[in-house]
């Protein structure tokens with residue numbers, strides 16, 4: 001029951017639906033000016049997640065902020081928006097798209113230090129999509145935005161586990177992490193990235209459920225696209 005005098009209560013018992021729809025045309029239409037690739041998720045997906053799992057005034061974090069979909073939608077919905085992004089040109093794009101959001105140019109592998117300086121208070125929802133990696137034929141390191149060589153799939157998964165540990169500590173009790181991750185077919189081999197990320201991140205934050213993103217046309221090499229929901233105990 002809602003205590004009307006106290007205003008809306010956080011939607012602790014709510015969860016995401018098992019399926020969400022997405023259209024390739026939406027993705028193209030929402031491409032930010034100057035972007036040369038579609039690494040973003042759709043505003044519809046971000047709206048569904050943020051509406052379901054937060055209330056106005058809550059803090060929403062995206063540590064791989066990209067072109068700022070999470071931050072722009074969170075701000076539009078009356079949530080406080082905070083992001084980290086490695087590439088300066090994408091930080092600039094976020095400033096254009098979501099001028100009221102806070103965005104820090106930096107490396108999410110140092111999330112704790114980056115955000116302790118910002119003193120933001122507890123995070124209600126972390127909605128993000130990490131840079132992807134395949135287990136085969138992938139020398140570039142996703143966590144340097146593919147700018148360095150010498151990447152290893154298990155090291156990458158370890159880095160994501162450590163970042164999830166930092167996110168755990170930033171979340172309020174009962175707060176959610178929602179990760180958009182796909183399985184990928186590349187040069188004759190399918191990397192079960194979504195399953196692998198679910199397995200390693202659940203060491204840091206308990207896994208709750210997956211939502212299948214039902215595309216009219218699956219983007220490039222993906223075999224399936226998912227939102228993985230984790231929830232901090234409490």
Ligand SMILES: C[S@@+](CC[C@H](N)C(=O)[O-])C[C@H]1O[C@@H](n2cnc3c(N)ncnc32)[C@H](O)[C@@H]1O
Pocket residue numbers: 039040041063064065066067068069070084085086087090106107108109128129130131132142143144145
């Ligand atoms: C899949 S994209 C996120 C797209 C975003 N969800 C959107 O809708 O625009 C991943 C982003 O993570 C950034 N990135 C890669 N390594 C990073 C790191 N170590 N720290 C912070 N950002 C990083 C990339 O530059 C890229 O913009």
